[in-house]
Amino acid sequence: MDSSRQTKFLVAAVLLLLVPRFSYAIPAFSRQYGTSCTTCHIDFPKLNDFGKAFKDAGFKFPKDDESFLKAPPIMLGAPAQAELWPHTVYPGVIPGLPPIGLRYNTFFQQASANRNNFNAVLPVGTVGTFIPKSDFQPGLFSIFTAGNFGSGISFWVDDDISVAGANSNGGLGDGWVKFNNISRLFKLPTDSLSLRVGQFELDIPFSQARTWNMSGWDIFDEANIGVQNGLAPLQNVNNGFAFSSPAVGLELSGGHAYGGYHYSVAVVGQNTSGAAANPPNVSPQNGVAFASDSNFKDLYGRFSYRFNLERDKASRTDIQAAGATGPRDHTSLALGTFYYYGRSVQSLSGVLADGVTPTVLTAREPFYRIGGDVNFNYRTFNLFGVYLAGHDHNLLPVTSGEAEGPTGFVVSNPATFSGGFVEADYLALPWMMAIMRWDVVKSSADRVNFIEYDPAAPPSSSFFSPYSATRNRFTPGVQFLIHANIKASFEYQIRPKQIVYDPATGTALTQPFRTNLATAGLEWVY
Amino acid sequence: MKRNALVGLIALAALTTAAYAGTIHGKVSGVSGESVVYVEAIAGKTFPAPAQHVLIDQKGLMFAPHIVAVAQGTTVDFLNSDSVAHNVFWISISGNKKLGHNLGTWPKGQKQSFKFDNPGVVPLLCNVHPEMAAYVIVSPTPYFATTDKSGEYKIENVPDGAYTVTAWHEGAKYKSNPVKVAGDTTADFTLSK
Numbered sequence A: 001m002d003s004s005r006q007t008k009f010l011v012a013a014v015l016l017l018l019v020p021r022f023s024y025a026i027p028a029f030s031r032q033y034g035t036s037c038t039t040c041h042i043d044f045p046k047l048n049d050f051g052k053a054f055k056d057a058g059f060k061f062p063k064d065d066e067s068f069l070k071a072p073p074i075m076l077g078a079p080a081q082a083e084l085w086p087h088t089v090y091p092g093v094i095p096g097l098p099p100i101g102l103r104y105n106t107f108f109q110q111a112s113a114n115r116n117n118f119n120a121v122l123p124v125g126t127v128g129t130f131i132p133k134s135d136f137q138p139g140l141f142s143i144f145t146a147g148n149f150g151s152g153i154s155f156w157v158d159d160d161i162s163v164a165g166a167n168s169n170g171g172l173g174d175g176w177v178k179f180n181n182i183s184r185l186f187k188l189p190t191d192s193l194s195l196r197v198g199q200f201e202l203d204i205p206f207s208q209a210r211t212w213n214m215s216g217w218d219i220f221d222e223a224n225i226g227v228q229n230g231l232a233p234l235q236n237v238n239n240g241f242a243f244s245s246p247a248v249g250l251e252l253s254g255g256h257a258y259g260g261y262h263y264s265v266a267v268v269g270q271n272t273s274g275a276a277a278n279p280p281n282v283s284p285q286n287g288v289a290f291a292s293d294s295n296f297k298d299l300y301g302r303f304s305y306r307f308n309l310e311r312d313k314a315s316r317t318d319i320q321a322a323g324a325t326g327p328r329d330h331t332s333l334a335l336g337t338f339y340y341y342g343r344s345v346q347s348l349s350g351v352l353a354d355g356v357t358p359t360v361l362t363a364r365e366p367f368y369r370i371g372g373d374v375n376f377n378y379r380t381f382n383l384f385g386v387y388l389a390g391h392d393h394n395l396l397p398v399t400s401g402e403a404e405g406p407t408g409f410v411v412s413n414p415a416t417f418s419g420g421f422v423e424a425d426y427l428a429l430p431w432m433m434a435i436m437r438w439d440v441v442k443s444s445a446d447r448v449n450f451i452e453y454d455p456a457a458p459p460s461s462s463f464f465s466p467y468s469a470t471r472n473r474f475t476p477g478v479q480f481l482i483h484a485n486i487k488a489s490f491e492y493q494i495r496p497k498q499i500v501y502d503p504a505t506g507t508a509l510t511q512p513f514r515t516n517l518a519t520a521g522l523e524w525v526y
Numbered sequence B: 001m002k003r004n005a006l007v008g009l010i011a012l013a014a015l016t017t018a019a020y021a022g023t024i025h026g027k028v029s030g031v032s033g034e035s036v037v038y039v040e041a042i043a044g045k046t047f048p049a050p051a052q053h054v055l056i057d058q059k060g061l062m063f064a065p066h067i068v069a070v071a072q073g074t075t076v077d078f079l080n081s082d083s084v085a086h087n088v089f090w091i092s093i094s095g096n097k098k099l100g101h102n103l104g105t106w107p108k109g110q111k112q113s114f115k116f117d118n119p120g121v122v123p124l125l126c127n128v129h130p131e132m133a134a135y136v137i138v139s140p141t142p143y144f145a146t147t148d149k150s151g152e153y154k155i156e157n158v159p160d161g162a163y164t165v166t167a168w169h170e171g172a173k174y175k176s177n178p179v180k181v182a183g184d185t186t187a188d189f190t191l192s193k
């Protein structure tokens, strides 16, 4: 069990280090409306206020959408058919042009000289993992499709075609349908209630799946996985949940991203262990497996409020503020909070109280994530951040007396982590955005995973690990729009301090060091 | 009744001017679509600013019409017919950056006016929608015409005399030719990119 967790952690660490993120802009909309990417994006895929309103409206212009469509939608039934309902299929539309966007990116990366220090833990003569000094990466080819079916029903599917794996590492990203503004059916205020069904990134304050950064924010990638070792306090957490993974379920939401309140409440399936059941006696719908590993469904909620700060009321409440020389994004301050509650499942073989009869012991550990966020915008300067705290109950398997295996669980110190990020984006020119980021993660699980390594109690093996309980990362970057749909990005990740110990003796094999990484990327969407 | 009288008056005026003025007509070739042909400034002659306003609409994320020819001194009304914010600005008039101007932004259904006192080519842009573009060709004389799609044009009521006549087409090099107008005169232009 330990070694598999270590592998998981190692793989995650390597992926975090090496795989640049991907991002989206939707050329399908550009085609439907005959307009530039910059109508909705500042340095795509970062949305401007108009883009946020377009998204809130279900991928439609907030008002008079039909008058902007360059290719009229195809009617799936004349609008007058609606009067016949329920004796006919309710009329809808599909986009007049296939709503397909494509994206490709390619990378070059350069790692610092000490990048192979981890091989020092291997016995002499063992072939280790080789990280090249520089590397060309093919990147990803993705297809994404999104649009509106009429009656406020919008849809989104994105998929990475070229890379093996799933979720944020390739494969299906988001795939959902959203019933926008169902509040109108209940005579509630416009846009106060929408329903989304499918696979989606949780409504986190800043999208990791559609981030403009080359590397994602560390805190949204943080899973609470802690191996058991000789260090106190003991822990037994194997909770693969991270905000960057897509969730599957239902979401109710309302409000607007460009001003005023916004909320969402979601009920999602959980699979914190990574194990999917594939039983022979039932046929799961996808023909492969069940997606959840528990009866319990996890809950997520978010509330935020954005204050637009213009003095003039018309300007303040409009989608964009009226500037002296043309509309611009609002000067605004947004505050938000979010909360996730779930249970992580860990099953292991144990014995009954008699000490011999085999049984399966299952820990259903409650866990929560709670966070707050702030987002300040002044003209082309955007300062924002997230603080997130995670808490897992931490049930430890115990063996009573002379039993041949674990007989139950006891509550130990919770496995917690906290951290977040602060980022400043400055759009110096319409085609150039400078970025400075500080990511921080402080994790008890990470600490026990060899971080504050105790030479008196050597661990059984060694692997990639931060040097201290707190991982800091500074990431300056700059991005250039070569065209509205072609972007060159640069990022320099100043990584956390690390150290390599001899797993047998606990002797430090290296001085503390950092493996910094410079990445250059080229991305185009069409 | 009143209207008939007015039409009659206009017809009479046209007849009297026709007695001493000529017509320039011809074809602009080498390019496709609409071009603008106008008579350059005439030494010692000024013209009163036309009272009639000309309208340019912003509708469906497009300027309409795309090309507008007006006489110097004409006031153009810019209307926003869209429920999104637009803007109108130009960085120069015939390359003169000192004549650049930004009209700002205004809501649906409202107009903003500008009097074009300087002749030249005004490339209109919107700073929200970079794909939006239009041209106002401010003719220094009231003798101008927009060609039809095939390039044919006709400028009427041009007094007999010697002039410089310019043909302009979006994206092509403009061409100025000397033209001696005596009654019905032909002037063809061949433009190239």
Ligand SMILES: [Cu+2]
Pocket (backbone or CB within 6 Å): B061, B085, B086, B087, B126, B127, B128, B129, B132
């Ligand atoms: Cu516009």
